[in-house]
Amino acid sequence: MSFECSQCGDCCSHLGLVHTIEADLGNLRYIVRNRYTGERTTVVVDPDKTALFLDKNIETGTFADRPEACPFFRFIREEEKGYCCVHATRPEICRDYGCWRILILDSSGRRAGRIMESRHLGSDDPLLLSLFAAKAHDLERLSDSDWDDAVIRIFRSAGYVVRT
Ligand code: SF4
Ligand code: SF4
Numbered sequence: 001m002s003f004e005c006s007q008c009g010d011c012c013s014h015l016g017l018v019h020t021i022e023a024d025l026g027n028l029r030y031i032v033r034n035r036y037t038g039e040r041t042t043v044v045v046d047p048d049k050t051a052l053f054l055d056k057n058i059e060t061g062t063f064a065d066r067p068e069a070c071p072f073f074r075f076i077r078e079e080e081k082g083y084c085c086v087h088a089t090r091p092e093i094c095r096d097y098g099c100w101r102i103l104i105l106d107s108s109g110r111r112a113g114r115i116m117e118s119r120h121l122g123s124d125d126p127l128l129l130s131l132f133a134a135k136a137h138d139l140e141r142l143s144d145s146d147w148d149d150a151v152i153r154i155f156r157s158a159g160y161v162v163r164t
Contacts, residue, residue, distance in 0.1 A: 009082025043086035
């Protein structure tokens with residue numbers, strides 16, 4: 001299964017530490033500089049996100065809750081969804097990003113957790129977290145592929161649906 005972004009906004013909520021607006025070119029065009037690589041990207045606010053980008057209430061709410069958010073990120077609380085206002089022209093680092101390798105859903109199909117990077121579980125499901133904590137030590141010596149197979153078996157046998 002290919003990566004599907006659920007728009008939780010976790011990634012963009014910290015990328016203000018990376019992306020800074022170097023210049024405002026007018027007409028909702030900006031030069032964004034990657035603070036670490038020095039890479040510059042010209043981004044343009046997507047026409048269908050102009051109102052969202054300019055909405056001061058949404059902007060204020062987004063940055064009140066997420067002070068490290070990317071300047072182009074907006075979070076709509078009512079929808080519990082985040083939006084990139086420059087999605088069509090976003091920097092390459094954002095295009096390449098896929099935050100999970102293994103997706104874990106509960107029995108009602110809601111996201112329970114994600115395996116990110118090599119062996120990190122991102123989750124706010126207490127049962128999944130305690131299951132993982134109880135087993136993780138036993139799996140430490142496994143190769144990466146065997147580790148994946150083992151955690152998938154553990155999650156499935158506990159009733160979770162696992163997608164890779
Ligand atoms: S890439 Fe991942 S962390 Fe970022 S918004 Fe999408 S699901 Fe959330
Ligand atoms: S440019 Fe868009 S995708 Fe990239 S960090 Fe900012 S809001 Fe997220």
